[in-house]
Amino acid sequence: MRNHEYRENGNLDYLKTAKGKEPQGKETTLQAQPDFKLIGRPTQRVDGRLVVTGQAQYTHDIQFEDMLIGKILRSPYAAAEIINLDLSPAQSLPGVKAVLKLNDGRLKYEGEQIAAVAASD
Amino acid sequence: MDNPSKKRGHPVTRRAFLRGLGGGAAGAALVTRIRGREAGQAGISLPPALTHKSIVFELNRKRVTVEVEPRETLLEVLREKLKLTGTKKTCDRGECGGCTVLVDGQAVYSCLFPAIRADGKEVTTIEGLAEGENLHPVQQAFIEKDGYQCGYCTPGFIMSTVALLNRNPNPSPEEIKSGLSGNLCRCGNYVKISEAVAAASQKMRKA
Numbered sequence: 001m002r003n004h005e006y007r008e009n010g011n012l013d014y015l016k017t018a019k020g021k022e023p024q025g026k027e028t029t030l031q032a033q034p035d036f037k038l039i040g041r042p043t044q045r046v047d048g049r050l051v052v053t054g055q056a057q058y059t060h061d062i063q064f065e066d067m068l069i070g071k072i073l074r075s076p077y078a079a080a081e082i083i084n085l086d087l088s089p090a091q092s093l094p095g096v097k098a099v100l101k102l103n104d105g106r107l108k109y110e111g112e113q114i115a116a117v118a119a120s121d
Numbered sequence: 122m123d124n125p126s127k128k129r130g131h132p133v134t135r136r137a138f139l140r141g142l143g144g145g146a147a148g149a150a151l152v153t154r155i156r157g158r159e160a161g162q163a164g165i166s167l168p169p170a171l172t173h174k175s176i177v178f179e180l181n182r183k184r185v186t187v188e189v190e191p192r193e194t195l196l197e198v199l200r201e202k203l204k205l206t207g208t209k210k211t212c213d214r215g216e217c218g219g220c221t222v223l224v225d226g227q228a229v230y231s232c233l234f235p236a237i238r239a240d241g242k243e244v245t246t247i248e249g250l251a252e253g254e255n256l257h258p259v260q261q262a263f264i265e266k267d268g269y270q271c272g273y274c275t276p277g278f279i280m281s282t283v284a285l286l287n288r289n290p291n292p293s294p295e296e297i298k299s300g301l302s303g304n305l306c307r308c309g310n311y312v313k314i315s316e317a318v319a320a321a322s323q324k325m326r327k328a
Contacts, residue, residue: 048264051272052256054207054247058273061206121201 068097068118075107075114082107087115095120176240180205181249189236196220196231198239199246207247207276218304221277222246228284230303247276250283258324259283259317268317270308278304282318290326292318 033040050056087099098118107114177186180203187202196213199205199222209219213232220231223245250257259282262268269275278301285292285300292300297318306314 044264045267047272049256051269051275052247052260052263052279053251054205054276056272057206058209060210063204063206 073115075112078110080107179243193236195234198236219277221280259321262317262321266317
């Protein structure tokens, strides 16, 4: 079936109602609908089996050898001043590999980051 | 006072609270001390508080032995010690159902289930439903009916569905809704999930 035949059959009615310019260019032969291989046919997703068996890996599921777990300490107050930040108690805990100060001045919103820690578990 | 900001303190987190309750080593030591004092007054002696316990349970038809702390949830033991990450940790407080597993055939939130209570029980996770290459009918139905979008909540939904269909093989649409009301899907795929459950129910009754 040719493009113009579709139009005449009313299959591309919207072109008439739009009253715009019809697309220009080479006439192409379109496939008849019953011959469509994908459109209108149910298709199984490629990850189906992985998802329903729990094998699909999301970020939280990825584990590496010697991986550290990180955590950020956030401000419990919407407006506050950090007067003193002592990282040593965190540093001295077993398994802690790194402690970082992320802020040492004014905290401007609840949840603003203050410090970060990375530890083996 | 050299640290006034510290005095105002942080709100007590659930984790810290649980730890303090007697989960962790420090908590356990504290409990021992308190109990010891009471026991001393009463003139009896108590065994030391539990810090670790080796538990044995049936996991996906295989017997496993694992060392757990009383504070550890079944979810943590499954994901972190037994490396079964199909069971999802999402809210970690019994709201979302992403961590649903079967304990003796019943759907439970593994994030609220102390691992120590799994001792001697039969636990089934999403990894244990298929038999070799053969998917469980509920798993098949979720694929066929497109019962998931991102798929993150799917293991939990599937486990809840298995439990639902075991106790009610032919649920009405209302019963499907209430049977899965403990699971949340943030993609909002509930319509397709319900269709998958209905299809699974049909499959299982035919089989």
